[in-house]
Amino acid sequence: MAIKEVVKNPAKILSKKTKEIEVIDENIIQLLDDLYDTMVENDGVGIAAPQINVDLRVAIVELGEDILEMINPIVLETRGEEEDVEGCLSFPDLFGMVKRPTYVKIEASDREGRIYELEAEDFEARCILHEIDHLDGVLFDSKMTRVLTEEELEELYADVEEE
Numbered sequence: 001m002a003i004k005e006v007v008k009n010p011a012k013i014l015s016k017k018t019k020e021i022e023v024i025d026e027n028i029i030q031l032l033d034d035l036y037d038t039m040v041e042n043d044g045v046g047i048a049a050p051q052i053n054v055d056l057r058v059a060i061v062e063l064g065e066d067i068l069e070m071i072n073p074i075v076l077e078t079r080g081e082e083e084d085v086e087g088c089l090s091f092p093d094l095f096g097m098v099k100r101p102t103y104v105k106i107e108a109s110d111r112e113g114r115i116y117e118l119e120a121e122d123f124e125a126r127c128i129l130h131e132i133d134h135l136d137g138v139l140f141d142s143k144m145t146r147v148l149t150e151e152e153l154e155e156l157y158a159d160v161e162e163e
């Protein structure tokens, strides 16, 4: 177990393009495990390497019961558009509306170095695109069309507690 501290905005590491990974060695495996432990500890649904102060193109996203590990991910295709609520572990207490595609197709490498393609829709597509944005130094507040009001936030938390 290695829970890392989550880097909070503003920070230089969060707003730069991360480095491609050339060799998947034990450090990368450790990084994937650290990302997982840190995401779970902070109740996140996704996290990217720069959020734990690592300048590498690696991110993970929770997809139902599975964890999607993305090494050097690239977006191959997007379709549709929808505005929905987003938050980010690097922005505590900030929630707002962000427009994202409703469909995404990506290519990435898994921890064994196998290249895979993956399609996702709706909430999962949103999470994947949010994390890949992190790897390009793009933060969700720059895409936010408006911040949630205090009232909307309370409703959001109430809904979460009912689940």
Ligand SMILES: [Zn+2]
Binding pocket: 087, 088, 089, 090, 130, 134, 140
């Ligand atoms: Zn984020």
